[in-house]
Amino acid sequence: MAKNKGSSRKGLMLVVLLLVLALGAGGANLYVLWSQSGKTQASELEDMPAAEPVPEPPHYVALEPFTVNLQSSQYDDRLLYVVITLGVADEQSKQQIEDYRPHLRSRLLMLLGEQEDEALLASGGRQALAEKVLALFDEPFAERLTAPQVKEVLFTEFVIQ
Template sequence: MADSEKSSGKLKWLVIALLFVMAMVITGMGAYLFLGKNSTGAEQAAAFAPIEAPTPLFVKIAPFTVNLTGDDAAASRLLYLGLSLRVGDATTQTLLTDRMPQIRSRLLMLLSGKSAQELTSPEGKAKLAEDIKALFDKPLSEPQPTLALQEVLFTEFIVQ
């Protein structure tokens, strides 16, 4: 009988040790899952956080007045135009600001060849914006870095 008491005592301690190990494993798994969910939640919150757009850079070109071409010389038409150029980087912004006299000269040459009839329609204004953007395909200086010109924006546009 002493053997059976010793066996049952050892078995009892073995069961207690086994239960203790199982409790530790379950606790560890619970902690892993709980902490894993929190970090996943933080990652999801970061993924859905609003992304701030970079501040756009603009180069303002002061308004100017241009004589437009036309059939009747007595009834000359004028264009009063102000515009801004949206650029992609500070290098382009600095280069365009430094070369403003060249830019204004190119714009005056382009605009003086236009007629009032061309510029009064929405399609004509869109075409003019494309033509102005194309002016910057020709380098302003040698060597010139690639210009990051994104958009031509009309701030003032009066045909008289």
């Protein structure tokens, strides 16, 4: 019986030793797999192109309608009714236009009143007027101010009668 006890102990020790080795090998295998999958995900993220910055939303300032008499060689009275929306570069320019709206309206009324009906009706006449309106913003509204950055002039309504 003594031999049976010794051999059963040796067999039990062998089984425990094999079980510990198997668990250790399995644990090492899981560790290697997890560490590699983390590296793979990190390298995949590095390989992805950098996300493009989200462009800032456009800033627009809608002006009240303008009605002015046009210069005309053929007709006695010609009227221009126009609604202008300005595309500005940033919130600061938008705020400056809002703050100095009376100055801007005065400048625009003088510019629009100097226009000739034939020039506005000709091909490219409205584009030329838009460029003249943009040129109004080369000068600041008041001393010690920078001119607002106006990027585009949009005519949302344009009627010559």
